[in-house]
Amino acid sequence: MSYAWHETELRVRYAETDQMGIAHHSNYIVWFEVARSDHCRRVGVPYTEMEANDVQLIVAEASVRYKRPAFFDDLLLIRVRPAEIRRRSLRFEYEVVRKADLELLAVGETLHVVTDKSRRVRSLPPEYIKLFEA
């Protein structure tokens, strides 16, 4: 079974381009995070609330496979879904798609460890797990 994709739309900023004329590859990591935050907010677990409840999702791993470039002013769909929901870790996967032609530009993954503010591993509150699984 796999979870449903959630989608965030964003437009490539001029500041995100590089002298190759394409969006610099480091931005994908930021876009993944934008989509992930949106996802958390929509399922009912906004980051700000998590942090207020002494829950942090620390990034332990991140990877991207770049297939085609994104250009300035392109409207992109950043898709995210949980790939693995455990008590002490969450894995998300991502797709970056150009809205105009639905070309798949990149795929990626992040792994997060659940900690408190002092970065000690802790468990996700069960109600958060339910919300992520819903």
Added chain:
Amino acid sequence: MSYAWHETELRVRYAETDQMGIAHHSNYIVWFEVARSDHCRRVGVPYTEMEANDVQLIVAEASVRYKRPAFFDDLLLIRVRPAEIRRRSLRFEYEVVRKADLELLAVGETLHVVTDKSRRVRSLPPEYIKLFEA
């Protein structure tokens, strides 16, 4: 009377370029901050110590005048000096110079208000003022 310039050297990163083939103009604000942090550390008032002492220098104004572009891999000298040292505010001025030909690429200014961690205005500890004035 004016204060002495302090200089930080840095190299333009590929990620800092844009599709015009030059360093994106937003980076100068970041470079000013790099030079300012270096300056504070060298005069004996590192940011980390300031923040530990409940002193924050909040940015109230920033401005840049761009004269010539900086390119990828250029070695730059970022010069900073206090322009005005008051109990509750500090003004710094900046120059960005290309090391290879000493061309002046940009000048700028930032104004900082002294606050505590809850962003209430407070005074700079007198020993900090002395260090900045030295």
Added chain:
Amino acid sequence: MSYAWHETELRVRYAETDQMGIAHHSNYIVWFEVARSDHCRRVGVPYTEMEANDVQLIVAEASVRYKRPAFFDDLLLIRVRPAEIRRRSLRFEYEVVRKADLELLAVGETLHVVTDKSRRVRSLPPEYIKLFEA
């Protein structure tokens, strides 16, 4: 007479925050550009078309006055309008407003010189001037 404001909505990204817990001040320059690009696209002079017609709007000056902080996940309205439209230069002004409470967080300004791709000053095509003035 002054021109009408144009508005772009964006949400503060986690990557845009700093350890003070607020959006880092360098992002405002990027947000101004996002609003400016949107504005140009909507009046019918998209950057991509300008660049294809050998017109560049080089940033000559940028300034920001920060009034209140923006926080992670805040929805912001970035307002832009031309302040001065000349054949060889354009001045834009900006406001950053938090959507939830309409607090004014920052104001700013950028000055642009019109050049060709080799950075030689040139004139804005008259049809562009009309579109900006409309």
Added chain:
Amino acid sequence: MSYAWHETELRVRYAETDQMGIAHHSNYIVWFEVARSDHCRRVGVPYTEMEANDVQLIVAEASVRYKRPAFFDDLLLIRVRPAEIRRRSLRFEYEVVRKADLELLAVGETLHVVTDKSRRVRSLPPEYIKLFEA
């Protein structure tokens, strides 16, 4: 057999921190690039020369494993070495180490495809291969 590590030193910028109080994870991708550019320059294949010779190293994959956080003002050593040198692709690996205590903060990898400026796959000039292998 494995290649020798090459090391670049850099200091964590305030703008690179996030509200968790650590360097945001997207910066590691940028730091890898800084180290890689330095490496290429030192072995005698600077990016600027590559681009002038119609050679681009397009990023096809990037991954990072984060072990411990980096903090503002930390001096970091970014280590890079080729992991695989082929005619049409290059793989680099990285380590991020805090200079003060030599703690290993992160490891990573990037895969690059060799293309010309129109992003068509091409071969690395043999003299470049020799320089990378040296």
